[in-house]
Amino acid sequence: MSTVTTPDGTDIFYVDWGPRDAQPLVFHHGWPLSHEDWDNQLLYFLSKGYRVIAHDRRGHGRSSQPSSGHDMDTFAADVAALTDALGLQGAVHIGHSTGGGEVIRYVAQAKPGRVAKAVIVSAVPPVMIKKDSNPEGSPIEVFDGLRDALAANRAQFYIDVPSGPFYGYNRPGAEPSQGLIDRWWWQGMRGAANAHYECIKAFSETDFTEDLKKIDVPVLVMHGTDDQVVPYPDSAPKSAELLKNSTLKTYEGYPHGMLSVHPDVLNPEILSFIEE
Template sequence: MPFIAVGAENSAPIDLYYTDYGSGPPVVLIHGYPLSGAAWEKQVPTLLGAGYRVITYDRRGFGNSAQPGSGYDYDTFASDLNTLMTELDLRDAVLIGHSMGTGEIARYLGTYGSARVNRAVTISTLGPMLLKTDDNPEGLDRSLFEGFLDAAASDRYAYQTTFLNNFFNWPDTRGKRVSEDAYRGNWNLSVSASPIATYECIKTWMTDFRADIPRIDVPLLIIHGSADKVLPYPNTAPRLHEMLPDSQLVTLQDAPHAIPWTHPEEVNGAIMQFIGAPEPAMAR
C-alpha cells in the first residue's frame, strides 16, 4: 500500500494512503466527509479512460490514512495536499474536490499558488464561508454546527446515519440512485474514521475561505445539486461563482450532496467537458 509521510505525532508517523493509476496529465481527487478516496469509484474509470493519470488519497483521520489526534484544520489539510503534490512531483494537475475536499483546493491555491495546477473543479462546495457572521449574513447559524458537534460526541454511529440520510437525500434516492448495499457500505466506511477526526472536522466547516478565493487564478468549474441538504446551494455555489465570475457553474436540479455517486453521468460529463481529453504525449 503506498503512503506519503506528512508528519509525526509522538512516536507514530502520520502517513497518507494514496492510489496512483494510469499515465498522462495528473488529476488529484480529494474526497468529502466522512468517506475516503474510495468514494471516487464512479469517476476514476472515466478519467483513466480519457487518458489521465488519476491520484486519490485519504485525508488524515479517514480511510487507510493515519488517525492522529491533531491537525484537523484547513491549513494542515492544505499542507498535506502540498506534500502529496511535491512528493509525487505533480505538474499541470487538475484538482477535483467534493464537499470538504473543496476546502483543500481553496486553501491550497490560496496558500501555495497554482504553479503545479492547471485547473480545478469543486463539487458540492464548502466555500466561500458557511458560518453566519456579521459580515457574512448569507451563512448558517452557529447553533447548527454546535448541534452536529453534540450529536457526533453523543453517538457517533447514530450521527453518521443522520448525516448519510442528508448526504444522499435518502428518502428520495433510496432504491433508485442509491441501493441499500451502497448506503450500508458508505456507513461502514464512515464509522471506520477516527472518532477525533469525525468530531474535529465538523469545526472546519465554519472556515472562512473568502481570502483564499480571489487567489484562485486557474479555470474553475463549480458543480452543485440544488437540493443539497449538507451544504445548501443558496449559501455556497452561487456565492462562490459570484466571487469568481470567470468560473463555470453547473447546477444539477433536485440533486443531493452526494452527486459523484447519485449523478455520475452528469458530474463526469461536466468534468470532461471542462478539462477535455489530454493532448497526445508527442504534442505536449
C-alpha cells in the first residue's frame, strides 16, 4: 500500500499508475468520497499514456483518520507533501467538488514548475456560503442541515445523497444506477465521521477568491446547470471570471456528479484541454 506521511504524522494513501516519464495527472476527489470515485477517469487517461495519481484526503478512504487538520489549508499542504515525495513536475491537477477547492488552494501556492494546468469540475470555489460579500450564496442553515443529517444517521444520509441530488436521480425521467449509489455509500462509510463533519465547514465556508486571482496556469472550469449541490450561478462563472487564464465549459442539465454520469462527454473534453 502506497502512502506519504505528512509532517503531523498523517498517512495519505495514493495510487500511482502508468509510465514514470509520462505527464502526471493528479486527481482530487469530492466529499465524502475517495480516490475510487475517479475509477473511470483513471482508466481512461491511463489508456491514453498518462501517469495517473489519485489520493485519499485525510480522514477519507484508506488514509489516516486524525482528529485535526480537516481544513483547506491542511488539505493543500497534504497535496504538497505528496507531490514533493513523488517529485512531480508539469502536472495537471483535476478536482471535483471539494477536490476542486483543494486544487485551487494548492495550485495558488505550488512550487514553480510543479503545475502545468488545472481542471475543476462542479467545484466549490469561489465560496459557497451566503455572506455580505457573496449575497447569492447558500445560507448557513443549508450546511447546518447537512451536519445534522450526518450526525443523526450517517449511513442513511449516504444513501439519500447519491439516490437524489448528487447524480440528479431525483429528476423526472432519471434512470438511477444502483452501482453508482452503492459505490458512493461504500466510499463514504469507509471514511471518518469526524473528518466528514468538519469538512462541511471547509468546503462551504472557505473563500477561494484570492487563490483564484493568483493562478497563472490555464484552468478548465466545467459545471452543469442542474447542479443541486454546488449551484451553477454562484460557482463556475465567478471562478472563470477571477482566473487569469480560464476556459468555462457549461453543460445544460448536467448534475453535480456528472463525471460519473457522463464520462463519455467529459473525459474527451478534459483530454483535449490537456493536449492543447
